[in-house]
Amino acid sequence: MKNVFLLLALVCSTSLFAQNKFDGLWKQDYSDYLLHINLSEEKEYKIYLYNSNAEDGFFENITYNDKEKIKTIALFSDGSSYSCEYTMNENGNIICFFKESKEKIIYKKI
Numbered sequence: 001m002k003n004v005f006l007l008l009a010l011v012c013s014t015s016l017f018a019q020n021k022f023d024g025l026w027k028q029d030y031s032d033y034l035l036h037i038n039l040s041e042e043k044e045y046k047i048y049l050y051n052s053n054a055e056d057g058f059f060e061n062i063t064y065n066d067k068e069k070i071k072t073i074a075l076f077s078d079g080s081s082y083s084c085e086y087t088m089n090e091n092g093n094i095i096c097f098f099k100e101s102k103e104k105i106i107y108k109k110i
Contacts, residue, residue, distance in 0.1 A: 022070060022086065026094055026107035035094070035107050037086075039065065047072055060084075 026035040036048045047070070050057035060072035063083075070086040085097045094107040 024109050027110050028107050
């Protein structure tokens with residue numbers, strides 16, 4: 001139940017104050033992770049990935065952003081990391097391109 005309230009709070013706050021086309025809550029078809037982007041607020045972490053089923057989440061640090069793309073890096077306590085670039089396609093979905101693996105993930109707004 002706690003996770004439902006957290007998800008509801010994220011959706012409401014992002015929907016009410018979204019000023020950037022990337023802002024919002026996004027989900028891919030093949031994962032339980034939700035991508036929360038909030039570029040409008042003045043805070044350190046603006047991208048958060050969260051899996052409510054596993055109660056697991058992590059932040060991505062923005063290294064660059066403009067109206068067309070966001071570049072991020074995620075660093076983990078075990079020393080591993082990844083970097084990715086988010087862009088918006090013509091259907092209004094976010095494409096996440098991982099530089100190391102050349103993999104692409106499509107996120108749809110929920």
